Amino acid sequence: xxxxxxxxxxxxxxxxxxxxxxxxxxxxxxxxxxxxxxxxxxxxxxxxxxxxxxxxxxxxxxxxxxxxxxxxxxxxxxxxxxxxxxxxxxxxxxxxxxxxxxxxxxxxxxxxxxxxxxxxxxxxxxxxxxxxxxxxxxxxxxxxxxxxxxxxxxxxxxxxxxxxxxxxxxxxxxxxxxxxxxxxxxxxxxxxxxxxxxxxxxxxxxxxxxxxxxxxxxxxxxxxxxxxxxxxxxxxxxxxxxxxxxxxxxxxxxxxxxxxxxxxxxxxxxxxxxxxxxxxxxxxxxxxxxxxxxxxxxxxxxxxxxxxxxxxxxxxxxxxxxxxxxxxxxxxxxxxxxxxxxxxxxxxxxxxxxxxxxxxxxxxxxxxxxxxxxxxxxxxxxxxxxxxxxxxxxxxxxxxxxxxxxxxxxxxxxxxxxxxxxxxxxxxxxxxxxxxxxxxxxxxxxxxxxxxxxxxxxxxxxxxxxxxxxxxxxxxxxxxxx
Amino acid sequence: xxxxxxxxxxxxxxxxxxxxxxxxxxxxxxxxxxxxxxxxxxxxxxxxxxxxxxxxxxxxxxxxxxxxxxxxxxxxxxxxxxxxxxxxxxxxxxxxxxxxxxxxxxxxxxxxxxxxxxxxxxxxxxxxxxxxxxxxxxxxxxxxxxxxxxxxxxxxxxxxxxxxxxxxxxxxxxxxxxxxxxxxxxxxxxxxxxxxxxxxxxxxxxxxxxxxxxxxxxxxxxxxxxxxxxxxxxxxxxxxxxxxxxxxxxxxxxxxxxxxxxxxxxxxxxxxxxxxxxxxxxxxxxxxxxxxxxxxxxxxxxxxxxxxxxxxxxxxxxxxxxxxxxxxxxxxxxxxxxxxxxxxxxxxxxxxxxxxxxxxxxxxxxxxxxxxxxxxxxxxxxxxxxxxxxxxxxxxxxxxxxxxxxxxxxxxxxxxxxxxxxxxxxxxxxxxxxxxxxxxxxxxxxxxxxxxxxxxxxxxxxxxxxxxxxxxxxxxxxxxxx
Numbered sequence: 001x002x003x004x005x006x007x008x009x010x011x012x013x014x015x016x017x018x019x020x021x022x023x024x025x026x027x028x029x030x031x032x033x034x035x036x037x038x039x040x041x042x043x044x045x046x047x048x049x050x051x052x053x054x055x056x057x058x059x060x061x062x063x064x065x066x067x068x069x070x071x072x073x074x075x076x077x078x079x080x081x082x083x084x085x086x087x088x089x090x091x092x093x094x095x096x097x098x099x100x101x102x103x104x105x106x107x108x109x110x111x112x113x114x115x116x117x118x119x120x121x122x123x124x125x126x127x128x129x130x131x132x133x134x135x136x137x138x139x140x141x142x143x144x145x146x147x148x149x150x151x152x153x154x155x156x157x158x159x160x161x162x163x164x165x166x167x168x169x170x171x172x173x174x175x176x177x178x179x180x181x182x183x184x185x186x187x188x189x190x191x192x193x194x195x196x197x198x199x200x201x202x203x204x205x206x207x208x209x210x211x212x213x214x215x216x217x218x219x220x221x222x223x224x225x226x227x228x229x230x231x232x233x234x235x236x237x238x239x240x241x242x243x244x245x246x247x248x249x250x251x252x253x254x255x256x257x258x259x260x261x262x263x264x265x266x267x268x269x270x271x272x273x274x275x276x277x278x279x280x281x282x283x284x285x286x287x288x289x290x291x292x293x294x295x296x297x298x299x300x301x302x303x304x305x306x307x308x309x310x311x312x313x314x315x316x317x318x319x320x321x322x323x324x325x326x327x328x329x330x331x332x333x334x335x336x337x338x339x340x341x342x343x344x345x346x347x348x349x350x351x352x353x354x355x356x357x358x359x360x361x362x363x364x365x366x367x368x369x370x371x372x373x374x375x376x377x378x379x380x381x382x383x384x385x386x387x388x389x390x391x392x393x394x395x396x397x398x399x400x401x402x403x404x405x406x407x408x409x410x411x412x413x414x415x416x417x418x419x420x421x422x423x424x425x426x427x428x429x430x431x432x433x434x435x436x437x438x439x440x441x442x443x444x445x446x447x448x449x450x451x452x453x454x455x456x457x458x459x460x461x462x463x464x465x466x467x468x469x470x471x472x473x474x475x476x477x478x479x480x481x482x
Numbered sequence: 483x484x485x486x487x488x489x490x491x492x493x494x495x496x497x498x499x500x501x502x503x504x505x506x507x508x509x510x511x512x513x514x515x516x517x518x519x520x521x522x523x524x525x526x527x528x529x530x531x532x533x534x535x536x537x538x539x540x541x542x543x544x545x546x547x548x549x550x551x552x553x554x555x556x557x558x559x560x561x562x563x564x565x566x567x568x569x570x571x572x573x574x575x576x577x578x579x580x581x582x583x584x585x586x587x588x589x590x591x592x593x594x595x596x597x598x599x600x601x602x603x604x605x606x607x608x609x610x611x612x613x614x615x616x617x618x619x620x621x622x623x624x625x626x627x628x629x630x631x632x633x634x635x636x637x638x639x640x641x642x643x644x645x646x647x648x649x650x651x652x653x654x655x656x657x658x659x660x661x662x663x664x665x666x667x668x669x670x671x672x673x674x675x676x677x678x679x680x681x682x683x684x685x686x687x688x689x690x691x692x693x694x695x696x697x698x699x700x701x702x703x704x705x706x707x708x709x710x711x712x713x714x715x716x717x718x719x720x721x722x723x724x725x726x727x728x729x730x731x732x733x734x735x736x737x738x739x740x741x742x743x744x745x746x747x748x749x750x751x752x753x754x755x756x757x758x759x760x761x762x763x764x765x766x767x768x769x770x771x772x773x774x775x776x777x778x779x780x781x782x783x784x785x786x787x788x789x790x791x792x793x794x795x796x797x798x799x800x801x802x803x804x805x806x807x808x809x810x811x812x813x814x815x816x817x818x819x820x821x822x823x824x825x826x827x828x829x830x831x832x833x834x835x836x837x838x839x840x841x842x843x844x845x846x847x848x849x850x851x852x853x854x855x856x857x858x859x860x861x862x863x864x865x866x867x868x869x870x871x872x873x874x875x876x877x878x879x880x881x882x883x884x885x886x887x888x889x890x891x892x893x894x895x896x897x898x899x900x901x902x903x904x905x906x907x908x909x910x911x912x913x914x915x916x917x918x919x920x921x922x923x924x925x926x927x928x929x930x931x932x933x934x935x936x937x938x939x940x941x942x943x944x945x946x947x948x949x950x951x952x953x954x955x956x957x958x959x960x961x962x963x964x
Contacts, residue, residue, distance in 0.1 A: 003519055008512045009717070017506065024499065028687065030490045034789060034806070035798035037485055067549030067688065068716030074705050103705035103715070110704060199717060205510065206549065206688040206719035222592060223556050223585035226808055233585065234550030235491070235681060237688035240722070307516060316517035324516070326708055 002357045003316045007152050007180060007293055007348035013202030016247035020204060020239050027238035032226065045238050048245035055248045056178075056194060057186040058211045064228040065207060065241045069179045069197020070100040072208035075221055075232065076175050076193045077104035080144045081113065083217030084173070088141025089113040092134050094126045094148065094158070095336035098177055101146050102332070114139060117336075118147070123285040124156035124337045131166045142170070148177040149187045153320050153333040153346060154284030155266075155293035157181070161189030173216050180290055182209075183251045184259055192216040201251045202351070203244035206237055251351070258351045259291040265358045266294045269347060276366045281454060283339045293348040295320070297334070298369050299454060300378035300420050301343025309368045310345070315361055318346040322415050322443040330415075330443045340450035341443055342416035343369070376416065379423045405434040411473050415443035419451050422478065426457065429480050434460065440473030448476045456482040484839040485798045489634050489662060489775055489830035495684030498729035502686060502721050509720035514708065527720050530727035537730045538660075538676060539668040540693040546710040547689060547723045551661045551679020552582040554690035557703055557714065558657050558675050559586035562626045563595065565699030566655070570623030571595040574616050576608045576630065576640070577818035580659055583628050584814070596621060599818075600629070605767040606638035606819045613648045624652070630659040631669045635802050635815040635828060636766030637748075637775035639663070643671030655698050662772055664691075665733045666741055674698040683733045684833070685726035688719055733833070740833045741773040747840045748776045751829060758848045763936060765821045775830040777802070779816070780851050781936060782860030782902050783825025791850045792827070797843055800828040804897045804925040812897075812925045822932035823925055824898035825851070858898065861905045887916040893955050897925035901933050904960065908939065911962050916942065922955030930958045938964040 027044040029037035053060040066072040095117040150157040167174040173192035183201035198207035279299035303321025320331025321344040330341035410418035418439040452459035460477035509526040511519035535542040548554040577599040587597040632639040649656040655674035665683035680689035761781035785803025802813025803826040812823035892900035900921040934941035942959035
C-alpha cells in the first residue's frame with residue numbers, strides 16, 4: 001500500500017502525536033482564566049504561537065490560529081477586504097487559487113464587490129507582469145491580491161517575492177496561501193497576509209494559521225470575541241495548536257534533505273511516465289515546483305476508473321478529472337492552464353516515501369492505464385486491434401454535416417468518450433477536412449482543444465448550441481492536419 | 483488541588499483520549515477522497531455523526547460538526563436569520579445567553595437587523611410568558627428566538643419545552659444553546675436548532691455541534707464548500723469529532739447517577755456557604771438548575787482578590803465580578819438578574835468530584851473571604867475592630883450635599899470600594915436620611931441596589947452626572963431605613 005496523496009492530508013507526524021497527547025493533559029483549560037489550569041494552558045498557547053511565528057517568519061503578535069486552512073483563508077480575505085473597504089472594493093485572485101479563496105471571492109461578489117482572475121500560463125505560472133497588468137486593468141482601486149505560494153494540484157511554485165514587490169509598488173496588500181509550501185520553508189518577500197493549514201505538514205486537523213503583518217489594514221469578520229486578538233472567535237484548540245507548532249518545527253528540520261530526495265523521485269516520475277505510457281501530458285512547471293508533487297493526464301482515460309484501478313493496485317492518488325468531482329467539472333486549475341483534464345492523476349509523495357514505492361508505481365501504471373483504455377475501447381488501447389481506428393464503434397452516432405463535414409454526436413456522453421469518438425473519427429475525414437463534435441459534457445471544452453494540441457490537429461473553436469435553439473451543449477470544430 | 487471550573491472546560495474524558503489516539507491513526511485522511519484512507523476517514527465521520535445525533539435526539543443528516551460551540555452558535559444564529567430574512571429581521575435572545583449569542587446578535591444589528599432581549603427574573607429564569615410577551619412586543623415579524631437550556635454562570639435551567647411550544651405557536655424557530663446541559667441529557671421539546679460544545683462534556687477542544695431540524699429554514703453563511711452538508715467549510719477534524727461523540731456517549735451513560743451525586747454536593751454548598759460566610763447572596767434557581775454548578779456573591783469583596791486567594795488555597799473557580807473581566811464590567815448575567823456582582827464565585831464541579839473536596843472548600847472559604855475583606859478594611863471584616871463603622875476611613879472623601887444629605891465621592895474607585903464606602907457611611911445619616919454615592923465604576927449600578935436589598939435600605943435611583951456637565955459617572959441615592 002502506498003499513500004501518494006500528501007497534498008490532500010498527511011498522517012500525524014510522530015512529534016505532533018507526542019505533543020498532542022502531552023498537551024491534552026496540560027492544555028485543556030481555558031487560557032483566559034486566571035487559575036493554575038488556565039495559566040498553564042496560556043503558557044502552552046503562547047509558546048506554540050512563538051514557534052509557529054518563527055517558522056512563518058513573522059512576529060508572534062501577527063499570527064493567530066484558526067480552525068482550518070480554509071478558515072484562515074476565509075477570515076484573511078474577508079478581514080483584509082473589510083479593512084480596505086474605503087480604499088477599494090476590487091479583489092484580484094490568481095486563476096489557480098485554492099477553492100477556499102475562490103469561495104471567499106464569491107462571497108465578496110455577493111456582497112457587492114468585484115473580483116477578477118489573474119491568468120496563468122500553460123505551466124500554471126502567475127507572472128509578476130500578469131499581476132501588474134491585472135492591477136492596471138482593475139475597474140477601481142484594488143483592495144487585495146491573492147496568490148498562492150505553490151499550486152496544490154500541479155505543484156507550480158509562484159514568484160511570490162516579485163509579485164509582492166509589484167503589490168507593494170501599487171500600495172495593495174498581498175495575501176499568500178502557503179498551505180502547500182510552508183512545510184518546505186518560509187515564504188520569502190514582502191507579503192502582507194499569509195495563511196496555512198497544519199494537516200498539510202503532518203500536524204493535526206483543526207488548525208490553520210493566519211499571519212497579518214503590522215501595518216496591514218484588517219477588520220475581522222464579525223462576530224468575534226476576545227480570543228486570538230479579536231480575530232478568531234471561540235475556545236482555543238490548544239492541544240492541536242501545540243501539536244501543529246511542534247510538528248512544523250520538526251518537519252522544517254528535515255525539510256532541506258527531504259526536499260532534495262523527493263525532488264529526484266518526482267523527476268523520475270516526470271521523465272518515466274511519458275516514456276512508459278503513451279499519450280500522456282505531464283503538467284505543471286518542471287523546475288520551479290514543489291518537491292513532492294507531480295501531475296499528469298492520460299488521453300482517452302476515465303479519471304475515476306483510473307483512480308479506482310490504482311486504489312485496487314495499492315496506490316492512493318488524487319485527480320482533477322471531471323468524473324472525480326462532485327460537480328462533474330474538470331479542476332479549475334487544469335482549465336486555467338488549458339491542459340488536458342481527462343485521466344488526470346496527482347501524485348504527491350509524503351516525506352519518507354521510499355524510491356521502491358515510486359518504482360513500483362511506475363511498474364504498475366502502464367498496465368493500469370492500458371486496462372482502463374481497453375474498457376473504453378479507446379484508440380491505441382489494443383483492446384480490439386483488428387478494428388481499424390477510422391471506423392465508428394458500435395453505437396456511435398455520426399453523420400455528414402450540412403457543409404459535407406463529419407459530425408459526431410457525443411451529446412449525453414461523459415469524459416473521456418467525446419474525445420475518444422473524435423480520435424476514432426478523425427481518420428475518416430481527409431487531411432484539411434473538418435470534423436464537428438457535439439458534446440454537452442463540460443470537460444470537452446478543455447479536452448478537445450488539448451487533444452488537438454497533443455495530436456497536431458487544428459482546433460477551430462466552439463459554438464454554443466443554445467444559440468441554435470438546440471438541446472444544449474456545444475459544437476466543437478476541428479480541422480485534420482495530420 | 484481541586485478544579486471547580488467544569489463549566490468553563492473539562493479535562494479530556496478517558497474515553498475521548500482513547501478515541502482520539504485511535505482516530506488520529508485511522509481518521510487523518512480527507513473523507514472526500516475515494517481512496518482507502520479517505521473511505522476509512524468517511525466511515526469514522528459517519529459513525530461519529532450517528533452517535534452524536536442519537537445523543538442530541540435528531541437525525542444524523544440534521545447534525546453538522548463545527549470547530550467550537552461558539553462557531554456552532556454563530557453559524558446557527560446567522561444561518562437561521564438568513565433563512566428567515568424574508569419573514570422578518572427581528573431577533574429575540576434571552577438576557578442571560580452566552581456571549582457568543584450576544585455577539586451574533588450584535589453582528590445582526592450591524593447588518594441592519596433588530597434585536598430585543600427577553601428579561602429574566604431574579605433567579606435568572608426565562609418564563610414562557612416573557613417569551614410570548616417579547617414576541618408580541620416585536621417591532622416586526624420575529625425571525626428567531628434564542629434561549630439556552632441552562633445558564634453557564636448561575637446554573638438556572640430554562641423551561642425549554644414550554645418556550646419551544648410558544649415559539650411553534652408563533653411560527654418562529656427556537657435555537658437552544660445546550661452547551662451546559664447536553665452532557666446531562668437530551669434537550670426536550672420541539673426546538674428547531676440546537677448548539678453545543680464538546681469540551682464542556684470532556685470531549686476535545688475544537689468540536690461544536692449544530693443541529694438544524696428538518697423543516698427549519700436555514701441559509702448557511704457564505705463562504706462555504708461541499709463539507710458538512712455545505713454548512714461548515716474546511717477540512718473536517720475527524721479525530722476530534724470521533725473523540726467528542728465517543729465521550730458524549732460515555733458521559734451520558736454515567737449522567738443520571740453523577741447528576742444525583744453532584745446535585746447533593748451543590749446543595750451542600752448552597753446551604754452551608756451562607757451559614758459559614760456573612761453577607762453572601764447565593765444566586766440562581768435553587769431547584770430547576772444544573773446538577774454541578776452553584777454561584778454566590780460576597781458583599782464587600784474584591785472578586786479578583788478572592789479568585790487569587792482561592793487559587794493559592796488550591797481551588798480553581800470562576801467569577802462574574804467586574805474586576806475579573808477584561809472589560810471591567812460585571813457579568814451580563816448577574817446584571818440581567820439584578821443580583822450582587824461583587825465577590826462573585828462560580829463553583830462548577832467536574833464529574834467525579836469527591837465530597838471531601840467540597841468539604842475542604844467549605845472549610846477554607848470563610849477564612850479566605852475574611853482575609854480579602856480585611857485587606858479592604860470592609861465593614862464587619864474584623865480588620866480594625868476599634869474603628870466605628872460610621873466613621874469615614876482614611877482617604878475617604880465625603881461631605882454634605884446641597885440639601886443637607888451626605889455625599890460620598892467614590893469617583894475613580896473600583897468595585898467593591900464604592901459599596902464599602904456606602905456601608906461605612908450609612909450609619910452617619912439618621913434613619914430616614916439619604917446618602918448619595920458618586921461612582922464611575924459600572925459595577926456600582928448593579929451592586930448599590932443589590933446592597934440596599936440585602937441590607938434593607940431603600941434604593942432611590944441613579945442620576946447620570948454627564949447631565950450636570952460633571953466629569954462622568956453617576957450619583958446613586960439611598961435612603962436609610964434600618
